[in-house]
Amino acid sequence: xxxxxxxxxxxxxxxxxxxxxxxxxxxxxxxxxxxxxxxxxxxxxxxxxxxxxxxxxxxxxxxxxxxxxxxxxxxxxxxxxxxxxxxxxxxxxxxxxxxxxxxxxxxxxxxxxxxxxxxxxxxxxxxxxxxxxxxxxxxxxxxxxxxxxxxxxxxxxxxxxxxxxxxxxxxxxxxxxxxxxxxxxxxxxxxxxxxxxxxxx
Numbered sequence: 001x002x003x004x005x006x007x008x009x010x011x012x013x014x015x016x017x018x019x020x021x022x023x024x025x026x027x028x029x030x031x032x033x034x035x036x037x038x039x040x041x042x043x044x045x046x047x048x049x050x051x052x053x054x055x056x057x058x059x060x061x062x063x064x065x066x067x068x069x070x071x072x073x074x075x076x077x078x079x080x081x082x083x084x085x086x087x088x089x090x091x092x093x094x095x096x097x098x099x100x101x102x103x104x105x106x107x108x109x110x111x112x113x114x115x116x117x118x119x120x121x122x123x124x125x126x127x128x129x130x131x132x133x134x135x136x137x138x139x140x141x142x143x144x145x146x147x148x149x150x151x152x153x154x155x156x157x158x159x160x161x162x163x164x165x166x167x168x169x170x171x172x173x174x175x176x177x178x179x180x181x182x183x184x185x186x187x188x189x190x191x192x193x194x195x196x197x198x199x200x201x
Contacts, residue, residue, distance in 0.1 A: 003153040005061035008054050009068040011045045056080055057152040060145060062138035065128055081124045081148065088144045 015038060021027070022034045048054045049070070058064050059077045066074050123142045132138040139146035180188070 002155075003057070003061060004054065004155060005057035005059075005064060005149075005153050007045075008048045008058045009064050011041065011048055012068045015041055052080065053152060056084070056148075060127070060149045060152055062127075062130070062135060062149075063133045078124065078128070081145075084148045084151070085123055085144045088147055 018038050055077045123145045127145045
């Protein structure tokens with residue numbers, strides 16, 4: 001469950017549990033240790049409680065939504081979610097010019113009754129009121145909220161694997177090997193990586 005939205009609830013729960021230990025357990029010698037742990041966690045991760053990106057990532061995660069967001073931050077965070085969903089509105093979801101300018105017929109009885117609200121325009125409200133905590137089903141009928149979730153909860157891939165590849169490659173990546181086919185490159189790289197196993201070291 002390596003999503004960015006998990007970070008804030010994890011830190012909040014950790015601080016809460018440490019404070020509970022300090023409050024309810026009759027610590028004789030370890031109170032300074034608990035204080036140091038709480039202080040250290042707040043110093044290192046205190047920014048997550050103010051970071052807009054972190055708040056948004058938590059708010060659009062179906063397991064947490066607004067549960068771990070402070071009361072004074074909830075309104076701004078919900079407004080932020082609505083803005084993100086509004087940015088994702090496609091031309092197909094907005095009424096066409098023909099629909100807007102279509103004159104109402106006097107004989108059309110449906111014009112007398114109030115129009116039903118378009119649920120597509122308020123995915124945020126539907127999502128926040130839902131009790132579904134599953135990532136597989138929570139966004140089933142909420143495509144824009146799914147895209148907001150992906151935007152704020154998907155991290156940029158690390159370059160560590162690529163760096164390891166180049167460090168192992170050594171002579172394979174030189175100019176004289178520039179015309180290698182993909183298959184030959186793969187074989188040479190595998191031989192280079194597995195060399196120590198073949199030599200018995």
